[in-house]
Amino acid sequence: MIQEQENAITMQPVVQRLSSLRRLLRPLALTFVGIVLLSLGVAYFFIFIYRTATLPPMFSFITLQFLPLWARGLVFAALGLIVLAVGIWQLSGVAVISLDARDTSGEVVLAYQRDQMHPRMTVISGGAGLLITASLGRMAQLLTCITPVQDPVEYYYRASSLFNFENVVFVVPTLEPYEVFVELDDGQRFNIKHNIAHDERLAQRHVVNIYIGDEHGPVTTPLQVTQVALDAIASADVIVFGPGSLYESILPNLLIPDLRDAIRRSKACKIYICSLMTEPGMTTGYSVGDHVRQIVRFGGFTPDYVLVNAPRIDAEVRRIYAAAGQMPVFLTPEEYEETAVSTTDRLTTRDILIEGAKVIEADLATAVVQLTASLDHPGEGRTVRVLRHDPEKLATAIMEVWKRQ
Amino acid sequence: MTDEPIVFFEDEGCRTFLPLTHTRPVCDLRCGIFTLRERVRTLTGMTPAVICRSHLARAYGVGRWPLTLLSRSTPLTFVNARALDAGWIFDLLDEPVGTVYLTDAGHALLGGPVLLGARLTPWMASAVLPYLLEQRGAAALAELRRIGRLVEIETRLLTFPWDLIALNGEQIVRDVPLVVRQDGWICAADQPPAHPSIVVSNPAHVFIHRDARLEPPLALDARDGPIVIDAARIEPFSFIQGPAWIGPGSLIASARIRGETSIGPVCRIGGEVEASIVQGYSNKHHDGFLGHSYLGEWVNIGAMTTNSDLKNTYGTIRMVIEGFGQIDSGILKLGCFLADHVKLGIGVHLNGGAVIGTGSNIFGVHFAPKTIPPFTWGGEVFREYRIQSMIDVARKVMARRKVSMSAEQEEVLRAVFAMTRGDRAGLDDGGGRDEAALRRAEAEAVRAFDLVEASGG
Numbered sequence: 001m002i003q004e005q006e007n008a009i010t011m012q013p014v015v016q017r018l019s020s021l022r023r024l025l026r027p028l029a030l031t032f033v034g035i036v037l038l039s040l041g042v043a044y045f046f047i048f049i050y051r052t053a054t055l056p057p058m059f060s061f062i063t064l065q066f067l068p069l070w071a072r073g074l075v076f077a078a079l080g081l082i083v084l085a086v087g088i089w090q091l092s093g094v095a096v097i098s099l100d101a102r103d104t105s106g107e108v109v110l111a112y113q114r115d116q117m118h119p120r121m122t123v124i125s126g127g128a129g130l131l132i133t134a135s136l137g138r139m140a141q142l143l144t145c146i147t148p149v150q151d152p153v154e155y156y157y158r159a160s161s162l163f164n165f166e167n168v169v170f171v172v173p174t175l176e177p178y179e180v181f182v183e184l185d186d187g188q189r190f191n192i193k194h195n196i197a198h199d200e201r202l203a204q205r206h207v208v209n210i211y212i213g214d215e216h217g218p219v220t221t222p223l224q225v226t227q228v229a230l231d232a233i234a235s236a237d238v239i240v241f242g243p244g245s246l247y248e249s250i251l252p253n254l255l256i257p258d259l260r261d262a263i264r265r266s267k268a269c270k271i272y273i274c275s276l277m278t279e280p281g282m283t284t285g286y287s288v289g290d291h292v293r294q295i296v297r298f299g300g301f302t303p304d305y306v307l308v309n310a311p312r313i314d315a316e317v318r319r320i321y322a323a324a325g326q327m328p329v330f331l332t333p334e335e336y337e338e339t340a341v342s343t344t345d346r347l348t349t350r351d352i353l354i355e356g357a358k359v360i361e362a363d364l365a366t367a368v369v370q371l372t373a374s375l376d377h378p379g380e381g382r383t384v385r386v387l388r389h390d391p392e393k394l395a396t397a398i399m400e401v402w403k404r405q
Numbered sequence: 406m407t408d409e410p411i412v413f414f415e416d417e418g419c420r421t422f423l424p425l426t427h428t429r430p431v432c433d434l435r436c437g438i439f440t441l442r443e444r445v446r447t448l449t450g451m452t453p454a455v456i457c458r459s460h461l462a463r464a465y466g467v468g469r470w471p472l473t474l475l476s477r478s479t480p481l482t483f484v485n486a487r488a489l490d491a492g493w494i495f496d497l498l499d500e501p502v503g504t505v506y507l508t509d510a511g512h513a514l515l516g517g518p519v520l521l522g523a524r525l526t527p528w529m530a531s532a533v534l535p536y537l538l539e540q541r542g543a544a545a546l547a548e549l550r551r552i553g554r555l556v557e558i559e560t561r562l563l564t565f566p567w568d569l570i571a572l573n574g575e576q577i578v579r580d581v582p583l584v585v586r587q588d589g590w591i592c593a594a595d596q597p598p599a600h601p602s603i604v605v606s607n608p609a610h611v612f613i614h615r616d617a618r619l620e621p622p623l624a625l626d627a628r629d630g631p632i633v634i635d636a637a638r639i640e641p642f643s644f645i646q647g648p649a650w651i652g653p654g655s656l657i658a659s660a661r662i663r664g665e666t667s668i669g670p671v672c673r674i675g676g677e678v679e680a681s682i683v684q685g686y687s688n689k690h691h692d693g694f695l696g697h698s699y700l701g702e703w704v705n706i707g708a709m710t711t712n713s714d715l716k717n718t719y720g721t722i723r724m725v726i727e728g729f730g731q732i733d734s735g736i737l738k739l740g741c742f743l744a745d746h747v748k749l750g751i752g753v754h755l756n757g758g759a760v761i762g763t764g765s766n767i768f769g770v771h772f773a774p775k776t777i778p779p780f781t782w783g784g785e786v787f788r789e790y791r792i793q794s795m796i797d798v799a800r801k802v803m804a805r806r807k808v809s810m811s812a813e814q815e816e817v818l819r820a821v822f823a824m825t826r827g828d829r830a831g832l833d834d835g836g837g838r839d840e841a842a843l844r845r846a847e848a849e850a851v852r853a854f855d856l857v858e859a860s861g862g
Contacts, residue, residue, distance in 0.1 A: 137470075144535070154527040158476035168470055169535050172528050175552050226532040227548050 017092050024091070119237035119402055120144075122268070124253050126151055128388075129244030130170075131159055133273075135391040136240075137168035139399055144232035145170045146259075148252045149212060149223075150180045150192060171232065173253050175224045180252045183209040184281070191215070192248050202281035203325040207247050210298065212255050225258040233262040238402050241303060242273035243389040246291055247282050254299035264301045269405045271398060272303035272357065276365050276387050280325040287332045292354045302356045305401050307394075310361035317367050317385050331359065362397045366390040409479050409498065409524075411445060411453040412467075413486040416519065416542025418510075419458070421565055423727040424744040424762040424779055425701060427821045430457040430465050432486035435669055435684050436569045437576025438584055438633065438650045444491045445484070447583050455486065456537050460820035464813035475527045475534065483530070484522045485542070489561045489572060490579065496558075497522050503529065505553035507546070511564035519562065520546040523553060565726060566742050566760075567734045570697050573682055574630060574665030577648040581631045584650075585612045593625070610647060617651075629664050637668075658690055669702075671806055679714075681740065686806055697757075698740030703802055706743075707751035707768075714740040714757050724758035725776045734758065744779065746799050746818075762828070763821055764795045778828035779821060789829045792822040 021028070049055075050063075064072045118141040123133045126148035137143040147153050147170055156170040180192040184205040192210075196202055211218040233239065241250050250272075254260050263270070272295060274288050283291070288308050296302050313328050321327070331352065338353045352359040370386045413432045422431055432441040432455060445453050454474060457466040467474055475481070480502045484494055497506055502525065507518040520542045525533075529552050533545040549555075561572060584590065593608035602621035605611050610627035613619065616636035623643050625632050630648025637655040645651070645662045652670040661677040668674055669685030676689060679696040683689070687700045691708035698712055715738050716722065722739040723731045741759040743749070749761075750768025755775075761767065762779030769784030782790035796818060800810050 147531075152478070152528070153531045154475055154478050157472050157474070157527065157531075161473040161476050165472060166470060168472070169538070170472075170475075170531060171535060172531050175529075175532065177528060224551065227544070228532055228535050232535075 018088075021088070021092050028088075117141075120235050121238045121240060122146065122232045122236040123240045124250060124263075125240070125242050125244040126249030126252075127244050129242055129249055129273075130156060131163070132243060132389050132391050132394065133240055134160055134165050134168050134170075135163070136395050136398065137166045139395060140167050143168045144228075144236075146173050146229050146232065146253055147171070148180075148249055149173050149178050149256065150252060152177070171228045172226055173229045173256055173259055175226060178212045178219060178223065179214055180210065180212055180248075180255070181215060182207045182247055182282070183211075189215055192252065196281040197245075197279045199281060204284055205281050206284045206286070207282050210247055210251050210255065212252065223256050223258070225256055225262075229259060230262050233259065233266050233268075236266060236268040238398065239263065239266060239268045239270045240273065240398060241271070241295065243275065243394070245279055245282070246275060246286075246294060247279075251294060251298050254295065260300055263299065269305070269402055270301070270303040271305045271307060271401055273307045273364070273389065273394065274309070275329050276309050276389065277321050277326040277328055283329075284325070285327075286329060287335060288329055288359065289332065289335045289354045291329065292357055296355050304357060304405070306354060306357045306359045307364060307397055307401070308359055308361050309364040309389075311363050311365075313387060314367055314385075317387055320384055320386070331361075335359075360397070360401065362393070364389055364393050364397060366393070408451075409482055410474065410477070411449065411451060411482050411484060411494070412474060413442065413453050413455045413457075413484050414537040414542070414545075415455075415457050415486045415540045416545075417540060418487050418519070418542070418562075418564060419540060420727045421729070422563075424760065424825075425566060425699065425742060427763045427779060427825070428461075428701070428745045428817055430455050430461055430486055431563070432488075433465060434563070434569060435667055435682050436489060436563065436573055438580035438667060441484075441486060441488060441491065444580065444583070445494065448491055448494075453484070456534075457486070458540060459538075460817055460824070464811070464817050471538075475530055478527065480524055480526055481530050482522065482524045483520075483537070485520060485562065487563045488521065489563055489568075489576060493558055493560050494522065497524055500524055500556070501554070502526050503553045505546075505549045505555050507555055507557045508560055508562055511562050511568075516543070518546075518557065519543075520549065521558065521560065521562065523549055525549075525553070529553070565724075565732070565734065566699065567724065567736060567739050569682060569699055570665075570680060570739065571736060573667055573680065574648045577633070577650055577665070577667060578630055580650075581612065581633055584633055584635075589615045591615060607647075614653070616653075635670075652685060680738070684745075686803075686808070696740045697738045699742045701743060701745035701747065701763075703746045703799060704743050704748070705802070706749045707753065709751055710749050710753040710755075712741045712755040712757070712759065714738045716757060722758040725760055746795070746802075748798075749773075750784070762825065764790060764799070764818065766790055766795070766798075778832075779825040781829060781832065787832050789832055792819055795822075 064075060118139060121136060121140040121143045123130060123143065123145045125133055130145050130147065134143065134145055145156065145168065147156050153170055153172050160168065160170065181189055182192055183189050184202065185208050186205055190196055212223065213219040244250055272292065274291050275283065278284055278286050288306065292303065292306055308331065318328065335354055336352060365387050367385050368388050369383050415431055419426055419431045422434065425434060434440060439447065442453060442455065454471065455466040456471060459469050462469040482498055493506065497504065505523040506521040508521040510516055510519045532552065533548050536545040563569060590612050593605050593611035593613060597605065597608060598619055600621040603619055603623045605625045607627040610631040611625050612631065613634045614636045617634045618638040620639060620641045622641055623639055625645050627647040629646065632645055632647040633650045635651060635653040637651045637653060637657065639657045640659050642659040643657045646664045648664055649662050649666045651657060651668045652672065654671040655668050656673045658673060658675040660675045663679035665680040666678055667682045669683050671686045672683050673688040673690040674683065676692040677694045681695050681698045683700045684702045686702045687704035689695055689706040693706065693709045694711045696712060696714035719737060721733050721735050721737060723733050724739065726732045739757050741755045743761050744763040746764040747761045748766045753767060753770060754772045759773065759775045761777045762781065764779055765777050765781040767773050767777060767784060780790040780792065780795060781787050796815060803810050
């Protein structure tokens with residue numbers, strides 16, 4: 001039984017490829033009949049010459065006359081079958097579009113052209129999430145990663161030098177670094193670099209405000225944006241927000257007025273990759289909609305698409321996260337109610353909308369085993385299963401969204 | 406010495422040196438005794454990183470995407486790859502972070518001041534790195550004007566190919582102290598050549614490496630400038646006039662080397678050479694005149710091939726510059742510029758200001774055209790030199806000097822071939838001619854190097 005299943009799985013791509021010829025079945029059958037009739041005609045003609053004309057000895061060799069008649073038939077039939085199979089296989093690799101199709105949208109051609117193109121991508125994220133998205137570089141013409149306004153850029157260069165990234169540059173958003181502060185629902189203010197998510201006293205809190213400045217309030221002088229960041233936004237085909245901490249990695253750069261305006265003006269496809277889990281002290285209790293609403297609130301724009309991890313999370317992984325005060329970020333029943341006619345996927349009839357952004361649920365994450373150790377007890381590391389955005393799955397989802405847009 | 410990374414960058418000006426820079430960054434062009442990369446390495450003991458055009462990045466730079474470059478928290482010092490003298494780099498290294506050096510572009514055609522160098526934090530560097538990766542020095546400077554403290558300094562920036570020739574003599578003089586302070590150098594004033602037939606004028610300016618082989622009779626005339634002879638072999642009846650540098654492993658075959666000449670490593674030079682630069686690994690073994698010219702690497706010049714470096718009208722010499730068309734050099738004496746892997750047959754004559762592109766193989770013509778695109782093959786009729794044939798020849802040529810062509814170098818040649826295809830669009834494509842005969846002739850040209858090798862040439 002298992003063997004049969006394995007065989008079926010092995011044959012699946014072959015059947016899938018050959019099935020692309022189903023539209024050609026009738027014309028191919030007609031062509032085949034025509035070739036058979038033509039061959040019969042040619043054969044009669046050859047028999048006539050063979051019986052009436054004097055032919056050189058080479059002719060008897062070419063026509064396999066040293067073999068009995070049935071063997072000659074077998075050899076030629078076998079050769080014909082092999083050539084026919086190769087021809088059909090090669091034909092199945094060619095895109096065939098029915099000429100009388102009334103598709104005036106040019107969607108097929110556009111999708112084909114886009115498949116050949118590499119987009120210019122800009123990513124606004126930070127931390128490990130930015131490194132995950134940086135792996136998209138191999139699919140991009142150029143991938144510009146705009147690092148958070150408060151983070152030293154060399155950290156990203158150092159971490160990325162461990163990977164074999166292509167077409168990737170990390171750029172800073174402003175001419176100089178700034179500090180970012182958040183205000184919690186109990187009125188406390190913290191520098192975002194304060195390890196809020198690991199402060200147990202703050203686990204049940206969430207952020208109500210975020211700004212660039214210091215503990216006294218927002219910065220009053222204008223923030224000067226780097227030209228390279230503005231160029232990256234202006235020339236991008238796709239702008240990806242995340243994956244990464246909403247308040248640490250994504251929102252800080254959206255607080256920079258010129259950068260925010262550039263994003264708003266950009267005609268690029270804007271994709272927000274929603275967090276997998278809530279962050280204690282920052283996004284406690286947040287649903288997908290709450291995340292998107294913070295982007296709308298601080299960024300002043302709505303992403304075109306929101307990518308949300310769909311599959312059910314393993315119970316053991318959920319337990320580990322729950323122990324740390326973290327919950328999966330999900331769509332609430334109310335959020336499931338806001339729908340529109342689907343323009344993203346032929347298999348579904350409706351899209352979920354949050355603040356006007358289309359939600360795409362897909363398998364985006366993988367549970368990985370991670371070694372953790374504290375600075376106090378570096379020798380006492382322990383392994384835990386954690387959920388991480390999967391670079392391959394993310395890349396596929398983002399490219400699919402871009403191609404279909 | 407500093408441990409802050411020094412990073413060379415190419416700017417828009419690197420195009421003006423094509424085709425010499427098709428196969429190497431500008432900082433690897435020789436002027437004086439060293440290339441800029443060698444000069445900074447000798448001065449600082451550090452190997453500078455190079456941000457260069459994408460097709461050169463793997464072979465000669467820090468890779469197409471130099472992510473490790475900004476991975477340290479120390480400041481980085483960026484240096485324009487067209488700089489000639491490196492003395493100012495030490496001043497920049499002592500400047501506060503955020504200092505940006507500007508200098509005059511050197512020619513009205515090239516616009517206003519250009520970015521000469523900058524000492525930047527990784528934060529600042531990341532704001533200009535994408536521009537530098539695309540050789541957009543002006544865009545980088547515009548951004549640095551917002552960030553940095555600008556300082557205008559006076560130094561020479563190489564702007565056009567003839568600058569290499571015009572500045573070579575004085576740069577040799579500047580480079581001499583860097584060379585002779587190393588071990589193994591002997592000043593002829595301290596230890597004159599033992600043989601009486603080695604005639605030395607102004608021995609205080611003649612420096613000979615202890616591994617050099619001087620075969621009398623010879624004349625070394627350092628009255629107009631220093632002569633520096635590395636571990637080279639100077640055959641009898643040679644005459645060398647300073648300022649001149651003979652690189653290690655080179656052979657001077659009874660030649661007349663006149664002043665302001667640099668002969669790179671592993672070259673074979675005969676005939677008469679004046680005020681010229683030979684990058685290295687090139688041959689001009691036989692008689693013929695080479696004056697005010699620049700030869701790349703792996704160039705071979707046949708017997709009696711000669712270039713003109715002065716017009717009969719004593720007018721200034723014009724030259725085709727990529728992106729600018731023909732430009733008047735403003736100088737009276739200018740020879741030819743032969744890019745890497747150029748091969749010239751016997752008895753070819755070249756005009757002053759002639760430019761022959763990478764890998765071209767020119768023969769059987771009395772006067773070659775003044776401008777010949779890369780990968781051109783022929784003489785009376787020119788056609789595209791098939792890249793595979795060219796690489797086959799190059800491999801044989803390099804193997805004779807115990808050098809193998811790396812995969813990256815081959816990639817560079819193939820990339821240059823592809824990017825210059827448009828330049829050869831008008832060449833004869835073999836239509837209407839005996840294509841098979843041309844193929845046979847090309848194959849014979851490849852085999853000819855086997856024969857030379859077999860006979861120990």
